[in-house]
Amino acid sequence: MVKSVMIVGVGGQGTLLASRLFGAALIKSGYDVKVSEVHGMSQRGGSVVTYVRYGDKVNSPIIEKGEADIILSFEQLEAARWLPYLKIGGKIIVNTQKIDPMSVVSGETEYPEGVIDAIKATGVKVKEVDALKLAVEAGSTKAVNVALCGVAAKMTDIPKEIWIESVKETVPPKFTELNLKAFDLGYNL
Amino acid sequence: MKKLLLGNEAVARGLYEAGVTVVSSYPGTPSTEVTEEAAKYDEIKAEWAPNEKVACEVAAGAAIAGARSFCAMKHVGMNVAADPMFTASYTGVNGGMVIFVADDPGMHSSQNEQDSRHYAKAAKLMMLEPADSDECLKFTKLAYELSERFDTPVIIRSTTRVAHSRSLAEIGDREEVKLREYVKKPGKNVMMPAMARGRHVVVEERVLAQKIYVETEALVDGINKIEKNDGAKIGVICNGISYLYAKEALGEKASYVKLGCTYPLPEKLLIDFAKDYEKVYVIEELDDVVEAHCKALGIKVIGKEIFSLLGEYSQATIRKAVLGEEFESLSADVNVPARPPVLCAGCPHRGLYYVLKKLNVFVSGDIGCYTLGALKPLGMLDTCICMGASISSLHGKNKADPASQSKNVAVIGDSTFIHSGINSLINVAYNQSNTVSIILDNSITGMTGHQQNPSTGITLKGDATAAVSLEKVCEAVGINKVLVCDPNDLVATEKAIREALEYDGSSVVISRRPCALLKTVKHNGARKVNAEKCRSCKMCMKIGCPAISMVDGKAKIDFTQCVGCDVCKQLCKFDAFED
Ligand SMILES: Cc1ncc(C[n+]2csc(CCOP(=O)(O)OP(=O)(O)O)c2C)c(N)n1
Numbered sequence: 001m002v003k004s005v006m007i008v009g010v011g012g013q014g015t016l017l018a019s020r021l022f023g024a025a026l027i028k029s030g031y032d033v034k035v036s037e038v039h040g041m042s043q044r045g046g047s048v049v050t051y052v053r054y055g056d057k058v059n060s061p062i063i064e065k066g067e068a069d070i071i072l073s074f075e076q077l078e079a080a081r082w083l084p085y086l087k088i089g090g091k092i093i094v095n096t097q098k099i100d101p102m103s104v105v106s107g108e109t110e111y112p113e114g115v116i117d118a119i120k121a122t123g124v125k126v127k128e129v130d131a132l133k134l135a136v137e138a139g140s141t142k143a144v145n146v147a148l149c150g151v152a153a154k155m156t157d158i159p160k161e162i163w164i165e166s167v168k169e170t171v172p173p174k175f176t177e178l179n180l181k182a183f184d185l186g187y188n189l
Numbered sequence: 190m191k192k193l194l195l196g197n198e199a200v201a202r203g204l205y206e207a208g209v210t211v212v213s214s215y216p217g218t219p220s221t222e223v224t225e226e227a228a229k230y231d232e233i234k235a236e237w238a239p240n241e242k243v244a245c246e247v248a249a250g251a252a253i254a255g256a257r258s259f260c261a262m263k264h265v266g267m268n269v270a271a272d273p274m275f276t277a278s279y280t281g282v283n284g285g286m287v288i289f290v291a292d293d294p295g296m297h298s299s300q301n302e303q304d305s306r307h308y309a310k311a312a313k314l315m316m317l318e319p320a321d322s323d324e325c326l327k328f329t330k331l332a333y334e335l336s337e338r339f340d341t342p343v344i345i346r347s348t349t350r351v352a353h354s355r356s357l358a359e360i361g362d363r364e365e366v367k368l369r370e371y372v373k374k375p376g377k378n379v380m381m382p383a384m385a386r387g388r389h390v391v392v393e394e395r396v397l398a399q400k401i402y403v404e405t406e407a408l409v410d411g412i413n414k415i416e417k418n419d420g421a422k423i424g425v426i427c428n429g430i431s432y433l434y435a436k437e438a439l440g441e442k443a444s445y446v447k448l449g450c451t452y453p454l455p456e457k458l459l460i461d462f463a464k465d466y467e468k469v470y471v472i473e474e475l476d477d478v479v480e481a482h483c484k485a486l487g488i489k490v491i492g493k494e495i496f497s498l499l500g501e502y503s504q505a506t507i508r509k510a511v512l513g514e515e516f517e518s519l520s521a522d523v524n525v526p527a528r529p530p531v532l533c534a535g536c537p538h539r540g541l542y543y544v545l546k547k548l549n550v551f552v553s554g555d556i557g558c559y560t561l562g563a564l565k566p567l568g569m570l571d572t573c574i575c576m577g578a579s580i581s582s583l584h585g586k587n588k589a590d591p592a593s594q595s596k597n598v599a600v601i602g603d604s605t606f607i608h609s610g611i612n613s614l615i616n617v618a619y620n621q622s623n624t625v626s627i628i629l630d631n632s633i634t635g636m637t638g639h640q641q642n643p644s645t646g647i648t649l650k651g652d653a654t655a656a657v658s659l660e661k662v663c664e665a666v667g668i669n670k671v672l673v674c675d676p677n678d679l680v681a682t683e684k685a686i687r688e689a690l691e692y693d694g695s696s697v698v699i700s701r702r703p704c705a706l707l708k709t710v711k712h713n714g715a716r717k718v719n720a721e722k723c724r725s726c727k728m729c730m731k732i733g734c735p736a737i738s739m740v741d742g743k744a745k746i747d748f749t750q751c752v753g754c755d756v757c758k759q760l761c762k763f764d765a766f767e768d
Contacts, residue, residue: 010528020355033355035354036353037353037354039218039219039353044530045528045531046528046530047527059434059504060433060434060503060504061354061356062434064503064505065516065518066515066516066517067505067516080525081525083520084518084519101526101527101528101529102531102565102733103526105730105733105737105738107730107739109524109526111526112524115523118522121521121522122522124519
């Protein structure tokens with residue numbers, strides 16, 4: 001069985017580190033793993049998506065419509081954008097943070113109201129998280145990514161110790177304590 | 190030992206293990222990390238070249254000298270490197286030489302979607318195509334053996350999904366390879382008509398020998414693979430990542446020929462394979478390179494009749510095209526606005542574009558972060574073709590329509606100027622047009638993720654080195670008016686650009702301020718809006734700063750993004766922005 005996790009957000013939010021954290025934890029758990037990242041242009045504040053797939057043997061590194069077991073969204077609008085990629089019966093975690101795309105900033109369009117309700121209306125189970133609050137509580141707004149990983153980690157069958165070890169390996173040493181705290185806050189939510 | 194490696198990291202590991210000593214590249218997504226990772230090995234002399242042509246020539250020279258050498262580039266970089274590459278095919282090598290090219294189907298970060306496989310055939314160079322990180326590493330090592338055995342540069346072609354996916358790769362030790370002896374051989378290494386005629390014969394003989402290799406030993410080496418499944422009625426011929434998509438979509442319903450070498454092709458193998466199946470599909474992203482070859486051989490295959498020439502493939506594309514199946518999916522009933530990339534908060538390009546917008550000029554664009562100035566609300570680029578084209582194409586416009594000269598500017602980044610803009614500027618000075626060239630010197634190669642370049646004074650390995658003086662280069666090539674301004678100072682920038690536009694002769698404005706994301710740059714704290722002073726005039730919204738939005742009719746600053754560049758502050762007539 002191959003499982004698929006999609007991490008979506010806005011360039012600059014730290015989705016790449018989140019996918020690396022997943023990669024590290026899954027490898028430690030003995031899975032075959034593929035992680036497909038986005039580098040380059042879209043990292044400049046664009047919509048970004050990273051795919052994580054694991055199982056006995058993984059072929060494709062990417063996830064297509066209707067295939068993701070879990071979507072971890074760093075932003076509300078991005079959750080709605082990538083919802084079609086969720087498998088029927090899959091789970092979605094949404095950071096309630098809103099980041100205006102440029103067309104909203106410049107007043108051409110509006111940030112839609114009730115994004116999370118619209119996702120719920122499709123019958124999908126949504127786990128809402130105020131990750132910015134968790135990150136601030138842990139000590140820095142930059143820890144949003146690791147806090148969200150904590151929430152998602154709880155939904156996997158990987159033991160917590162493995163996650164903790166992986167956090168230590170993945171984040172810069174200077175910020176280990178802070179990130180472990182953020183991870184914990186997410187995990188225990 | 191197996192390690193989870195990015196495709197590009199695995200190529201770099203392959204270079205290390207193969208005993209490579211010289212690496213010269215120019216950055217370009219999705220190829221950049223190969224060289225950045227190679228630079229981490231002390232045994233490898235890895236450098237950024239000013240452009241891909243130089244990189245390819247450095248690698249060719251190192252190979253002739255007897256070392257194992259390497260250069261990397263993105264697909265459009267191969268256009269720049271093509272000149273040395275086509276003739277290095279004639280000279281061959283001494284130590285092994287590998288040219289790495291990364292294509293970008295779907296154009297995640299590119300200005301076109303060209304398929305570099307055409308180059309392999311055109312330059313008569315063997316081309317290997319790995320599908321995952323393990324193959325990236327193995328094929329890289331094998332490429333050096335093949336390069337030395339057939340006395341030729343070998344091309345490794347990757348694509349975005351191979352380059353930027355992590356998967357497990359078996360890593361090993363480095364094999365130290367001694368510098369081979371250099372023996373003077375003008376007949377082989379001096380390419381002028383009399384010698385080159387002789388070498389062309391050698392090239393054609395080499396391709397014939399490689400054609401035998403791809404049918405036979407390549408199967409043992411794991412480059413080409415045949416994978417037969419009992420009872421499968423479908424045959425699939427595929428290359429690189431499309432093999433993994435096909436396997437995901439069709440599993441054991443199909444049998445596969447996985448081509449790890451797309452030039453030359455194993456013709457007999459393909460003919461024999463196709464005989465056993467009712468339907469044979471060629472699944473390859475971008476152009477119909479393999480398909481057209483199969484059809485020319487008389488093999489009945491289905492390809493671009495059902496697969497697109499555009500964009501990336503996936504398991505879903507193949508499932509739909511071959512099996513007619515689609516997975517069910519949900520969608521939320523909200524209008525989701527697009528989210529294209531934007532200039533970062535504090536980006537020095539923003540102030541410059543604001544001034545250009547105010548002056549209402551025609552902007553001949555180029556490639557880099559500053560290309561994002563094309564998007565609303567700045568919307569300032571009129572053209573963008575390829576690296577270096579801003580200055581040269583504006584010269585063309587100015588020659589065609591001299592009356593418009595004082596209303597036109599070219600914008601070009603520091604790395605792009607060094608890459609090929611210098612040639613364009615020489616042309617302006619030499620052929621005399623009143624072209625205004627603005628060099629956006631943010632002291633780094635920004636778009637591709639912060640690489641040093643010859644104007645920054647730091648090498649790829651992080652050592653201090655000579656730095657090109659942009660001012661002196663401009664003066665030396667014959668530009669008599671060279672102005673420097675700080676783009677975050679809107680008044681000074683406007684003054685400099687007006688002066689250049691009014692000048693009768695060619696001129697350069699160097700708009701200089703380091704990229705806001707550089708770790709060495711000190712930032713002011715985030716600014717605040719005094720809501721009482723804000724009159725909702727929206728002047729600050731004209732610069733498209735992602736840190737500013739209107740909330741309840743008042744400007745609001747996102748403190749997580751704002752770096753205090755104060756461009757907004759200079760625009761506000763009511764002093765609403767505070768420290
Ligand atoms: C021939 C070619 N090589 C490489 C690239 C990849 N590339 C795109 S922009 C860029 C450099 C941008 O740096 P700079 O000109 O300094 O502008 P900045 O992004 O820093 O604003 C590169 C290398 C390309 N598009 N074409």
